[in-house]
Amino acid sequence: DAGVTQSPTHLIKTRGQQVTLRCSPKSGHDTVSWYQQALGQGPQFIFQYYEEEERQRGNFPDRFSGHQFPNYSSELNVNALLLGDSALYLCASSLAGGLKRYTDTQYFGPGTRLTVL
Amino acid sequence: AQKVTQAQTEISVVEKEDVTLDCVYETRDTTYYLFWYKQPPSGELVFLIRRNSFDEQNEISGRYSWNFQKSTSSFNFTITASQVVDSAVYFCALSEATVAGANNLFFGTGTRLTVIP
Numbered sequence: 001d002a003g004v005t006q007s008p009t010h011l012i013k014t015r016g017q018q019v020t021l022r023c024s025p026k027s028g029h030d031t032v033s034w035y036q037q038a039l040g041q042g043p044q045f046i047f048q049y050y051e052e053e054e055r056q057r058g059n060f061p062d063r064f065s066g067h068q069f070p071n072y073s074s075e076l077n078v079n080a081l082l083l084g085d086s087a088l089y090l091c092a093s094s095l096a097g098g099l100k101r102y103t104d105t106q107y108f109g110p111g112t113r114l115t116v117l
Numbered sequence: 118a119q120k121v122t123q124a125q126t127e128i129s130v131v132e133k134e135d136v137t138l139d140c141v142y143e144t145r146d147t148t149y150y151l152f153w154y155k156q157p158p159s160g161e162l163v164f165l166i167r168r169n170s171f172d173e174q175n176e177i178s179g180r181y182s183w184n185f186q187k188s189t190s191s192f193n194f195t196i197t198a199s200q201v202v203d204s205a206v207y208f209c210a211l212s213e214a215t216v217a218g219a220n221n222l223f224f225g226t227g228t229r230l231t232v233i234p
Contacts, residue, residue, distance in 0.1 A: 042224030042225055045222060048221055056221055092222075105152070108162035108164075
């Protein structure tokens, strides 16, 4: 049973560039969430995708955008990179709760370490 | 507003000692979920446990146990007879169930546990 996978593992970019990170959810999951984890901090929620739409968004600027594909995989795009975007980007997958007041457990991938120079 | 506080930044124990990691949370929601994740040096967040707000029953899983007390808004994690492999950063997280089913996680800042052989 494949877990959550992310690519690439590491990435080095320069300020102003754009980056795309990729995530494949755990088998059977249909919801993908993205988190940013700065060094020494806890992960911070960026956004969540379900049925190819952004369902919820954290406090991140519009430079951060995403996409979910019909096979449930997802991409995170960051435009106009800043030094402060250097972080570990974590993808998590879960099963949708629909309209019920229900929360499924999120399972995380190994992350992509982004360094902005 | 939601908040998770892990006051212990770093803890060091000698192998075979017991250790308790503290977690205090704040939420206005009556339905919420609490989680503990382990982050080893590899970076991947490993799910340990989930608790919903209706279930205050404590749980034991091998050397791990969790104490959930709504009266003090705490969800503490105890490792009995610690081992070197327990060395990692441990995160407590909160999720508030929403009508739409979105389930983003709010993380504490983590506690770095070092088990000395």
